[in-house]
Amino acid sequence: MEMKGDWDLNREECLICKAPLEYLTQDEVMECAICHKKESSKTRCVAGHYVCNDCHTQGMDSIFGLCLSETSADPVAILRRMMELPFCHMHGPEHHVMVGAALLTAYKNAGGNLEFEKSLREMYSRGKAVPGGACGFWGACGAGIATGQFLAIVTQSTPLAQEPWGLSNQMTARALKNIGRVGGPRCCKRDSFLAILAAVDFTREHLGVEMERTIPVCSYSGRNNQCIGKRCPFSAAKALETKEIKTVKRAKLVKLSLK
Template identity: 45%
Template sequence: MDPEHQSGCLVCGKNLKYLPEPVAAPCFYCGEMHQTDAVCQVGHFVCDRCHRAPADEIIETFCRTTQESDPLVIAETLMDTPQVKMHGPEHHFLVPAALLAAYYNVKGEPAKRHKVAQARQRAALVMGGFCGTHGDCGVAVGTGIFISLVTGATPLSREEWKLSNLITAESLREIALHGGPRCCKRNAFLAIITAVHFCREHLGITFPLHEPVTCHYFANNRECRVKDCPFFPG
């Protein structure tokens, strides 16, 4: 699989198939119906608006519409888009967005996925390179954003404040123990898995999780730790 899908289908990288007559098809990311004369070999279609969208836009659109309840599946679907690069601050938003979408789908409260937009605003304040310049990986902050939104935490909260800070600390510890240099994909996987276990313990929410994760992005990472990474194939 080509992780960035530089050609072909933006969803899976397979070749496009051009149809003799236009058909109505739902966009994979936003779900809106459009007339199209091109789908990929397995039927994926991406509308022009989503095709042109920057990373944060495609993350928000997909996470506000997906029915998926596994945050790792959501995250990997987004990581496979060309908008989401190997490394970058878009991961600071991707992590809480995937967790929020999965959380409210598990709870049967899809209307509350509007909080993904709030996560986007908060994650925008976390600068790129935070892990090296501030000693706090942005995806760990993303797990704190997620918990603060689902619990309604504020600076004056008691238990909610505790939980949002605790999940950030636990995520950051897990990321730190796996060592540098940074890998946004590895750190995002670690943060999401940590958040899943945290939600089960502290919120009583169980996500369907497709562990173990196998990374297919390593070819694009010059600093890949190879077999020292828990997600490296084999």
């Protein structure tokens, strides 16, 4: 994948050298290893490389074409297609935009009423404003925040709105509760799926628009050095284990019925 400066970037951990990331507790002025912009941040790799949010999300505007041509009302499926695009890394602030964009697309395809392209651009702008690491530093995962942004956009909420204001905040709270309940460390894939499923339920309950709801099985664990394994609700190993248990139970029931 090519980005500014023709760097050959890696998808896991440090985009420059693959070294583990480290998170500081206070901002320091850092220089982006790609565009050389200097700004305050708490995140760099152990070798000292820092990549700014703009460089990290380079190419993210490709989601517009995907969303505008999408016909599915399943936001999880739409999100997974976004995750396969070249710009998307294992972790990163691109997920803060992608979650909301997937929800807007599914909402529209499920019959929701909105100015779709205008809404997508607004989501892109709002989602990009949430920096990487917000989950740990702000106590509010960007994927969860994106669900509130999604609801605020479709209900045309403003700081002076009454019901839309309340619903948008309730939406964010529900998504963050589901994300926080699983616990850390962060996984942008897991947290995005949790946020979307919370939004599907909330949108059906409060707006009467029923998007498709599918539970994904993770295919990203090999790329996540901090994978929590079977503690993850989308763990492939956990899904296989559950399937095997169901198969055994079914076999026992068949045996009993034959007696």
